[in-house]
Amino acid sequence: MDETTPLLLRNQSHALSKKRLLAVFPALALIQFTSFLDQTAISTSLPAIASALDTGASISLVGASFLITSTSIQLINGRLSDIFGRKAALVTALCIMGAGNLWSGFCTTPLQLFVSRACTGFGAGAINALVQIAIADITTLEQRGYYFGMVGMAVAFGNGLGPVVGGVLTQSFGWRWAFWFVCPLCLAAIAYLSSVWPSTPRYDAGRSNISSRLKLIDWPGAVGASPARAGTLLLPMVVAHGLTSALTGIIISATGRYKPVIVFGAFCWVSAALGKLFLNQTSEIWKVALVGVLDGLGVGCSLQPGSDTENRAVLTGLRNFVRDLGGATGTTVSGTTLSNLLFAQLQHRFSPEMIARLTSSAFALKDLGLTDSERRLISGAYMNSLKVIYVTFAPPLHRNIRQNEYLESDNCQRYTSVTMPPPKPTRFNSFWSPLMLLWPAITIHWATFKEAFRTRGFAALWNPTKQLEYGVASLLSETSEGFIEYESTTVVPSLVKQARGKILELGPGPGNQIHRFDPDLVESICAIDPNPNFNDDIALKLQASALESRYKFVVCGVEDSDILRAEGVTEGSLDTILSIQVMCAVNDPRAIMKEVWKLLKPGGQFIFWEHGKSRDTLTSIGQTLWNPAWSTFVGCNMNRDIRGAILAAGEWEGLENVEETDDPLTFLPRFWGVLVKKA
Structure with missing residues (x-):
């Protein structure tokens, strides 16, 4: 295309005869009636929707999402109808509105409903302007006021009947029909409009296909457009x-x-x-x-x-x-x-x-x-x-x-009344819950990078792995008290107190479990972590415990047999191995668990509290979507089959005692237990 290429269809204004107008105008009135009927029908269905989907105060987003998209489309739908034609634009808008209502009726979560209503808004918002444009095209100036008045009546009927129809359908058949009943009206309007709307001559028969019209939506007047x-x-x-x-x-x-x-x-x-x-x-x-x-x-x-x-x-x-x-x-x-x-x-x-x-x-x-x-x-x-x-x-x-x-x-x-009960967990809320930790993690990583860049310059970029390790250590250090408080509400304290004899603690981090060990049962603790940035936190926590002389932090992984051998850790030598939220962060959980099984003596116990891949299909998809950012900045993985890796490591006793959370919505489903290596 060049500057001589026509952008739009030929003038689409063509006043119709009175006889033809009487055939075409009802189609436009039906479209406008359907649009406003859709907008108001759900008003009486909102209480039922809020109860069924447990939306709480967010029920207002059903209307807000619709209005935002219906408003945003106003700026461009007229120009798109210039390019593709009035009938094509109206039919497309009706299809979008009908599909959006069909989707809304099948929604099972608040998020799905908000998104589906936003999609519906694109169609309904386009219809309101396109009908007025179309009337201006097919009527003379003298006729226009009369027909606009008739459309106003259709709007009034749609606004008036919508709440009544929506209420009756909700009471008789359920709230989903307050959306579904619009679909056949959209189909009828499409069929009627397609049969009576006059064809628009193309400016160039060679450019009548969709691809050529899409090329006319150009983005390029400082560039000569x-x-x-x-x-x-x-x-x-x-x-x-x-x-x-x-x-x-x-x-x-x-x-x-x-x-x-x-x-x-x-x-x-x-x-x-x-x-x-x-x-x-x-x-x-x-x-x-x-x-x-x-x-x-x-x-x-x-x-x-x-x-x-x-x-x-x-x-x-x-x-x-x-x-x-x-x-x-x-x-x-x-x-x-x-x-x-x-x-x-x-x-x-x-x-x-x-x-x-x-x-x-x-x-x-x-x-x-x-x-x-x-x-x-x-x-x-x-x-x-x-x-x-x-x-x-x-x-x-x-x-x-x-x-x-x-x-x-x-x-x-802080802006809500303290008398309000806490919102019930929903799939929608759960999907965004990782942001609660991910955003602070990104902030801490950025702060540590700025400090490293300030002190070391571009050398800070030469070893990104080291920088990420430092960022993860800073995150776990700053959130240590919060994790300790949270884990105190779980089974973690009772699990750690069962550790006895010669103990290997995997991934101690900043030493969150030190105060939970029973000193009377502990012979020695070797805590191993490949991240070297936890020394100061662990030393500080040891000062307040009775384990300072029996606890040693070693920078290595469980696969580093030479280093462990120097610490007296060999195959079949350990009474207890403790793993609290560790397997999600190692490179290969199955390989690590096989090493764990080897290091335990017969009758030795593996105590764990881990999280892994959800059994719920939708939640596991969400875990996969979040995992790239989560694993980079938080330092662990959401979607690993940790449970399978633990159970497949070797022959265990106590498999029937492994427990797990029954919440299908959580992105960090926990499971825990005490497994004993068979003799």
Whole structure:
């Protein structure tokens, strides 16, 4: 395609005869009626939905997710209908709305319902505008008011009947039918519209296929694009903004933490501002789209509520005032800067009148009879001027990141009444639960890297494994008290107290179990860990125990037989091997467990409290999705078959005593027991 390629269909306005209009208009009225019927029908079904899916206070997200996507699609669906045609756009919107409602009726978790309603919103939001556009196409100016009034009646009927129909269906057949009943209406509307809508002539028969139309959605006026093409530059940002606004609200509701979302958004915003500096007239479309996506992510994540209840009304008004003030100031300053920079670059080649005309719009280039070299000169001047403006965005956005460091890190629970019962665990909440530890882990790794880079410079990059080990040790050290407190509510204390005789403790970390050993049963403890960064924590905890002379920390793994032999640990020499959340972090659990079995003497006991792959299919899929980040920053794996590795190590007694959690939703399903090596 070049600049002479038509972007849109020929003019789609074609007033119909009264007879034909009477056939076509009911189709549009039915579509609009169906759309508003869908929007309001679930209002009376929400209590039943909240009870069935146990959504709690997050039930409001059913409507919020729908409204966010239906609003975000408004900016682009008209232009898409110009490219693909009104009928194709309406049929697609009806298909999306029908499919979304069908999906909503089959939802079994709050997350599925929120996402399905967001998808439905794309279709319903597009319909509302497309029907009005279509009416304007097929009616004259004199007829238009009458037919818009008739559509208003369809809207009123949809709004009025929706709650009634939804309530009756929910009471008679269940809440799922409040979604499903829309599907046959969508099919009827599609069939009716397809049969009566007049065909639109194509501007080029050779370009009537879908692939050629998709090519018309161009992203490339500083690069010489037409207004319509330049307008599509907003697509990545608008879509990313709409989806992110919906998802971030869901994430905050699930995790109760808003600071990570806001900080992530600020980083995306700065990245977008800096990314614009690398764009030019020949930049590939994917680069422009990527910058737009980062912009959308930044806006969608950054504008989150984080104020106290008593200040929220005032601060919301202040936020809106500052936003509008910034928009007005930014537009004025940017426009003035652009004019001055263009004048400085072009004054030697063009008259002030010509520069003034160019300043008003880059789209004027094609109407001025300029040569190719002059177009390139002007386009380059525009790009250079815009980069100067983009540079000015980066410092305040960077300042935004620094200010976000002062946000309180506590969760959103402080804004809820203390009389509210804690929310019941749901699959949706469980899916986001790893963020509660993953985000602090990433923060600690970043802090340790900055310190290493400050002291050692680029040498800190030469050994990433060593840096990760130090980061994991710092994480476990900082969270030690929290883990000790949590494990005190489990069977861990009773398990550790059973350790006796000559003991090998695997992966002691910062020494969380030292205070739990029974000194009267302990002959000696050899604690081994390949991470050398736990010495100080262990030494500190030993000072407060009665085991200081009988406890030794050795930097090695269970497979390092030479080092263990020097410590008196050989095959068949140990009374007890203790493993508390260790097998998830070793390289090969099955190989390690075989070594464990060999080191135990006959009758020796293997005491363990581990976590591994969930037996629940959906949870195990979630574990696989989270595991790359979890294993990198937390230092262990979620989705290993640790139980199988333990049981397959050798012949054990006490297999019937192995217990496990019965929670299918947790991403860290625990199992524990005391196994005895058969004599």
